[in-house]
Amino acid sequence: MTRVTPQPRNLPQECSDCPIRHKAVCARCESDELEQLEAIKYYRSFEAGQTIVWSGDRMDFVASVVTGIATLSQTMEDGRRQMVGMLLPSDFLGRPGRETSSYDVNAATDLVLCCFRKKPFEEMMLRTPHIGQRLLEMTLDELDSAREWMLLLGRKTAREKIASLLCIIARRDASLHLRGPGAPLRFDLPLTREAMSEYLGLTLETVSRQISTLRKEGLIVTEGKRQVTIPDFDRLLEESGDDSDGGLLG
Amino acid sequence: MTRVTPQPRNLPQECSDCPIRHKAVCARCESDELEQLEAIKYYRSFEAGQTIVWSGDRMDFVASVVTGIATLSQTMEDGRRQMVGMLLPSDFLGRPGRETSSYDVNAATDLVLCCFRKKPFEEMMLRTPHIGQRLLEMTLDELDSAREWMLLLGRKTAREKIASLLCIIARRDASLHLRGPGAPLRFDLPLTREAMSEYLGLTLETVSRQISTLRKEGLIVTEGKRQVTIPDFDRLLEESGDDSDGGLLG
DNA sequence: TCTCAACCTTGACATAGATCAAATCACATG
DNA sequence: CATGTGATTTGATCTATGTCAAGGTTGAGA
Structure with missing residues (x-):
């Protein structure tokens, strides 16, 4: 099993007064x-x-x-x-x-x-x-x-599915890091191709091919297997089939 | 728009003491x-x-x-x-x-x-x-x-999707009517082919073809467009790809 | 630095389901 | 009873994605 070291993240949801430090269960910290x-x-x-x-x-x-x-x-x-x-x-x-x-x-x-x-x-x-x-x-x-x-699984094409997933991960990653908008996004893909295929209802080969296509088209840049950079988030978002409003930190 | 007259149903969830008569919001009827x-x-x-x-x-x-x-x-x-x-x-x-x-x-x-x-x-x-x-x-x-x-949308075949949907509707219909097990199930399909296709992430033509196939194979019997009888629920359930335990009223 | 195993990419081909196009059905209305 | 309209069925064809198979990468550990 390949390991991805868990990044200690700068949790915006963290509840600093609380030893459990997760608003998930500690809403008011009484x-x-x-x-x-x-x-x-x-x-x-x-x-x-x-x-x-x-x-x-x-x-x-x-x-x-x-x-x-x-x-x-x-x-x-x-x-x-x-x-x-x-x-x-x-x-x-x-x-x-x-x-x-x-x-x-x-x-x-x-x-x-x-x-x-x-x-x-x-x-x-x-x-x-x-x-x-x-x-x-x-x-x-x-x-x-x-x-x-469900909309993704039932109605989106393979390309749209991949673009959606990359946007979802980028968005959550960005919100965890509180990055400013405009900056190109760079993050570790936390999922293997197989996990992505299980997420998207595709085969692992289709996932791989679509990622290659997006790379060739310049919508994403990859280094190694997992490092991904999105030079223009909005352009990728357009490929996802989602309504294009509600930007990166919406 | 075709109308399907709403059947006054014998709601098991009905809360007889309560003028609202829906446990949905009135759990204890205080x-x-x-x-x-x-x-x-x-x-x-x-x-x-x-x-x-x-x-x-x-x-x-x-x-x-x-x-x-x-x-x-x-x-x-x-x-x-x-x-x-x-x-x-x-x-x-x-x-x-x-x-x-x-x-x-x-x-x-x-x-x-x-x-x-x-x-x-x-x-x-x-x-x-x-x-x-x-x-x-x-x-x-x-x-x-x-x-x-989501499992249905992402991983099931068209045939499995149709069988699943028919089982879901039959099950809910049966539970509303408190029918005994064993009896062949007969009910009105409450959805148009188009609505079924939206449910299943298919086209309406594929829905129609699969229903025809199931009919030809004797897994279901139809009268008119909407009346459906399932002579052997368990046999249909096997086509749905779901675990076969947890029978009709499970 | 080398090796190995897991992971990923790419190619060739097969197929389920989509798409486009015609019937056909069935019911509400005149 | 005839008619028209929307819903459904069926057919012919196309294509996106799956399947099977072969290589290529990468990174951990020797």
Whole structure:
């Protein structure tokens, strides 16, 4: 397994007053809640490529991504796989009120999770409405992005899919780094070609070919396998089939 | 626009003590909450084919589906469309905390909504944690089904997509009617070929051809355009590519 | 520096599903 | 009962993407 060192990132979502440091679960940082969360939390690290939970496994924790990327995938009996979730730092993993995982959870890069034992977390949710409210917001956001993703899977061409994914990653990367607009974007592709193909509902060969095409056309510049530079974000965005408004940091 | 008369259904989710009669928003039927809900609710009816809200429109209500089917769709600039949500009786429509709709909302059949003015509904949610909790549960369920749908869009063949959709509709129809297992399933297809193609990420011609193929193979029986009978549910389910456990009423 | 294994790229060919074009059906209306 | 219109079916063809197969790169570790 190739490793991608998790970059310590400059999290804008970070909650500086809070030892857990993730607004994901600590929306207002009230001290009694923090104390309760402290008591039930623990960290876990994973190497790139490792499977964290298999679909159907018992899962007795929920978690917040600290660094790295986790993916959720579904598998059909004959082995066809589709990624259905990509979790970046501060995203929430796990479903309160469910015993077993419905998805395979994988570490796409080296990964650190901040886990909370599920039972006490759920009890705390009942006592502390704003945690549930925050979770509802996050779940609604995830539902929105799942629906964008459905449009991509159902209606976009291979080229549009690749352009969309590059824009999505660039955007999230930029927002994590709080880069100024206008600057050419340069980042590490955190996914293998295979992971990209699982994200996009394509084969790995098609992914590779489309990336080559975009490179030849000058829409992207690559160094090595993973370093990507986007000289003109808006031009790439036009290839993605998305409405072109709502720019890089929208 | 062809009309499909909304069947008054025997809702198992119906909450008989409650004038709103939808557990969707009235989880425990406590009387003071009911009174508050009564004060902000109103009904709206739509004909099959009507657009309820356009993507980007202001939407100052949330709602619960009473009878009929509503769909959520996304549209690309060049007109390609993908359905991203299908709401059946007791499902919830609208996103608390958002001013405008992100999707086109359409009536797939004749439709009755029980609407609640958004502002007071949101205020009530803050005062009444269990409504938020119930909404979180429903949103998590929707997220799960969106993810199943992503697998369908990304990895299933046209034949598997059609079989899946028929099973989904049959299952939901059966659960609404509380039919016994074993009986052959007979129901009205509540979607046009075009709506099915938008659901499945296919063209309408491919949908039609696959349905014809399944008919010729005896997996389904059709009368007219919309009446469908599934003589052997499990056999159809095998064609859907889904894990075959979790039978009709699972 | 060399080697190896994992990852990626490219080519040739096959095919599922899209596209374009005609029927045909079936129901509401006169 | 005839008619017209939108929905559906079916056919012929095209093409984007999948499949199979062979090389090429890259980077970690010896």
